[in-house]
Amino acid sequence: MNADEVPPGNPPPAALNPEKDPDDWTTGDEVMTGPQRSYLQTLCREAGEEFDGSLTKAEASKKIDELRHKTGRGESTPTQT
Numbered sequence: 001m002n003a004d005e006v007p008p009g010n011p012p013p014a015a016l017n018p019e020k021d022p023d024d025w026t027t028g029d030e031v032m033t034g035p036q037r038s039y040l041q042t043l044c045r046e047a048g049e050e051f052d053g054s055l056t057k058a059e060a061s062k063k064i065d066e067l068r069h070k071t072g073r074g075e076s077t078p079t080q081t
Contacts, residue, residue, distance in 0.1 A: 028058030036060040043067035 044051040
């Protein structure tokens with residue numbers, strides 16, 4: 001097996017964490033998911049912003065990214081050695 005082949009049962013790394021612009025999602029115009037709604041409500045509360053429950057999946061994803069940056073959530077902190 002060469003380096004480009006993936007053993008059966010092991011998905012390629014891109015399939016584990018695909019990076020695709022929310023604007024390109026085929027389901028991006030659907031209503032946000034339950035987990036998105038919950039996380040977005042938490043982030044809005046922490047950021048002091050009003051929650052908009054009418055966002056689509058793609059809009060919610062972008063807002064989550066924006067608020068994660070604003071609140072510092074999900075950002076790794078350097079470790080001390």
